[in-house]
Structure formats: structure tokens, C-alpha cells
Amino acid sequence: MTALPAPELAVSRWFNTPEPLTLAGLRGRVVLLHAFQMLCPGCVSHGTPQAQRAHTLFRHTDLAVVGLHTVFEHHAAMTPVSLEAFIHEYRLTFPIGVDAHEGNQPVPVTMGRFKMRGTPTAIVIGRDGTIRHEGFGQEDDLALGAILGSLLTEKP
Template sequence: MVAIGEKAPNLKLGKWVQGMETNFDKEGDNVKLVEVFQVNCPGCFMHSIPEIINIYQKFKGDGLTVMGVATAFEDYDKNTLENLEMLLTTGEVVGDTKQALSQYGQLKDGKLPYKIPYPVAMDSLVKEGGEPTKEKMTAFIKNQLPDFDSQPEDYKQQIFERVKGYFKSKEYSAETFEMYSLQGTPSTILVDRKGVLRDVSFGQTVNLESMIQKLLSE
């Protein structure tokens, strides 16, 4: 688990699909912004990715590096490397993303009306197998419920059972997603010029641009 204020470890990635292969340690003293999305995530394509593209266009000459990471923590049949490659080469979208964007008239000839201009990689997906360890479940729970230890025993037991069910239903572990304890997609990871993790956000990031401006001026 990585904490805000600590050195940000390199992203664990499966394959670079677009752009030059890179990572935090290769980006010198640039500010680094990572956009974590799923191919099957309507909100990612309706709001978050267009916002990140704007930020990229605005600050790319000022010392900001932007990277996209496609992850998968559900819908493993849709959040695939093949669908990511199709998206980046042809603009075609699938599943819920296609349905929502069609509904809101945001597709052009059935495809995304914009191209993602920054490098994009697929998260490293590791096949899950067997029973999750108690340590793994405890770490997962404490990240979501910091006061878990002070809860009554029967409540703790219920939570353990639910988390065990969750882990058993998972086909894969997405390594970057889990290493940064992300809660869903879209998420952003922000790292300063010294390589220190400064922010991790899930959903709409209201003050992302002002945080980036502040880090660029440090």
C-alpha cells in the first residue's frame, strides 16, 4: 500500500499499447499524472478522459507527463487488452461505454469523436487462484474501513466473509490498481517533481488542475 507523502513506486504494467514505454523513474523531474480507467466505464469516457486531455494539452509543455492506464477489476470479458487496442486504433467502444455514449449522442459514426493523445498501457493482470490469505483480506478491509479493529467480533466476521466472497469472484488482480489502493474508475494518481505521491482521487476531481499548477510551480 502506498501512502500520500511517500515515494511513488513504479506502475506495474502489462503492455504499452500506445506511445513510448515509460514509468515514473523515466520521467525525470516532471510532474506525473496517471489516468486510470476501464474500457467498460461510461463515466471515464464522458467526463474524466476529456478533462485529462484538456489538462494534457494545457500543461504538456510546462513539465507535466500524462499516462493512461487501462485496468480491470470487473467485467473481465470487456475490460481486455484486445478491446483497449481496438479503442486506441479505431476509436471503437464496447459494452456499457458504447451504450451510454450512444444514448447521449457522444459517438461519431459509432466511434469516439476524440483520440487519446498521451501514452496508454494495460495494467498488469495476475490470474487469481485459491483462497485469499488473511493478511491480504485484512489489508484490503483496513484500507476501506480504517477503524475495523475497534468493531465488534461478529461484525468483523461478516465483513471477512463478504471480502472472501469478493476475492473469490475476482478472476484477476490488477497490480497497479491494488498497489495504489484505488477504489474504482476513473481514478487519478498525481506525483510531484521529486517522485513523491501527492494525491489519489476517485471519480470527479474538482481541483485537479489547480493541484497540478501548484506542483508545476514548486
């Protein structure tokens, strides 16, 4: 299987970071991209806490955990103001971007670029900027941790 280059993020607003992030700017690091919606039960119960645990557990490595709030339904309820409250209430500390929308398209830009099927989605990007793992739905912590650990030990 050939690893495909990860497309760039299209983000309209960032939280928990002083500067906007890009995948190009994170090249050389392993990236865990966690795509979620705050009204997605699987995201709230499993995906988002898992991303926070990875952010905490791997904080002394060069893993970059990046959240992507990718809203493809219930747009009126999931605004950046609501997301800001969600981030505060769930004590999320990793950078989170709001996936950009173009026109009246229901699917956000980054979600479309990565051809995501829904949320939660975990995408692991290697140091070389290629997609090394894509997981949709609930993934076991140990399995995801093994993937991250393996990629973190690869030489740049």
C-alpha cells in the first residue's frame, strides 16, 4: 500500500493555539488528526477523550495532536461559540480548528479533502506528511497507541 500525501487543512478559526497550524508547518512530526463534532455521541464518549489522553501521554514526544471540528449536520447548533464552551467544559487542551465551509456545501472542506466518512475519525500522518492510518468510529486506545508509538520511533 502506498502512503498518500495528506491534503492541507482548511480551518476558519483556531482554539488552544496562539498561531494557526498547517500540516506543512508540522512536517517532521507525527500528527494525530482527530475529526469530531461536539454533538456526535461517539466523539464525546470516546474519540475526543482519546485525543486528549494521547495529547497528555505523548506530551514529551514530537507527536502533534490536532482536533478538527468538522460539522456536516446540525450546523446552527454547532457554532464556534458553542465549540468554545465545549472545549472549556471538557477541558480540552490540544489545538482545535474549525473545518472551513465553502458556499452552501454541507460537507466541510478538510473533511472532503480527506474523504472522511463521518465522525469520529482519527488520521495519523507520518513525519514525511503521508497518511499512515485512517480510522473511522471507535478505535481501541492500545491499538492507536501502538500505531503512534511505532511512527514516533521511526527516524525522520
